[in-house]
Amino acid sequence: MSLRTFITAGAAAVGLLMGTAAVADATTTATYDFGYESGFEGWVAQTDETTGTQDCPVRHNSTIVHSTDKARTGTHSLDFQTNGVSDCGLVYVQRQFQVGTTSPVQLDLSFWLWSPDTTGGGTGGKNRALAYSGADCVTDPEGPVGGNWQGFTDLGYTGHEGGPGWYQYSYRATVTPDSSGRICVAQAVMIASTYTIFKSYYLDDTTVTVS
Numbered sequence: 001m002s003l004r005t006f007i008t009a010g011a012a013a014v015g016l017l018m019g020t021a022a023v024a025d026a027t028t029t030a031t032y033d034f035g036y037e038s039g040f041e042g043w044v045a046q047t048d049e050t051t052g053t054q055d056c057p058v059r060h061n062s063t064i065v066h067s068t069d070k071a072r073t074g075t076h077s078l079d080f081q082t083n084g085v086s087d088c089g090l091v092y093v094q095r096q097f098q099v100g101t102t103s104p105v106q107l108d109l110s111f112w113l114w115s116p117d118t119t120g121g122g123t124g125g126k127n128r129a130l131a132y133s134g135a136d137c138v139t140d141p142e143g144p145v146g147g148n149w150q151g152f153t154d155l156g157y158t159g160h161e162g163g164p165g166w167y168q169y170s171y172r173a174t175v176t177p178d179s180s181g182r183i184c185v186a187q188a189v190m191i192a193s194t195y196t197i198f199k200s201y202y203l204d205d206t207t208v209t210v211s
């Protein structure tokens, strides 16, 4: 993980002119890059079965592991091993970020997902990529509700015209931090088709920008 920050030039200049009090109002942009070369890099792996009450009719035992099977950059990624035994499940990683304010911030998330699917589905059909953000992390996913999971945003199918490969997903939200100035962000694969094998989706090159 690497962190880049900068203070908006105009705001910093105002701060210099007006003294230290104005510096506190300067807009800071922080960008975090995750390539998963050294592990989960602070992201916590969970499924709808590993936290809170079970939502799916059948246990799917999906999991996420650190992998060298595929990488978009470097040699590692996170392998979302999903099982569609009951056409149901949420498999995700989530992470807290200290944003240094309790005022609403803009969150920009992007990540790359390697998918084995096609637009027609491929082996076992196709799933969906989701994202979440909020003051609190997800402790008991609720779903599937209306073809999604509560609080998550649908970023699209995992099946693409070009067939298996790496595809980028993007998400933007305004998030109000908790009273300690923290937000939580999640990247997810929602199981949305029926298959009784473990099908891998690989996550790499996540960028989180808070401004």
Ligand SMILES: [Ca+2]
Binding pocket: 035, 036, 037, 071, 072, 073, 074, 075, 076, 077, 204, 205
């Ligand atoms: Ca990588």
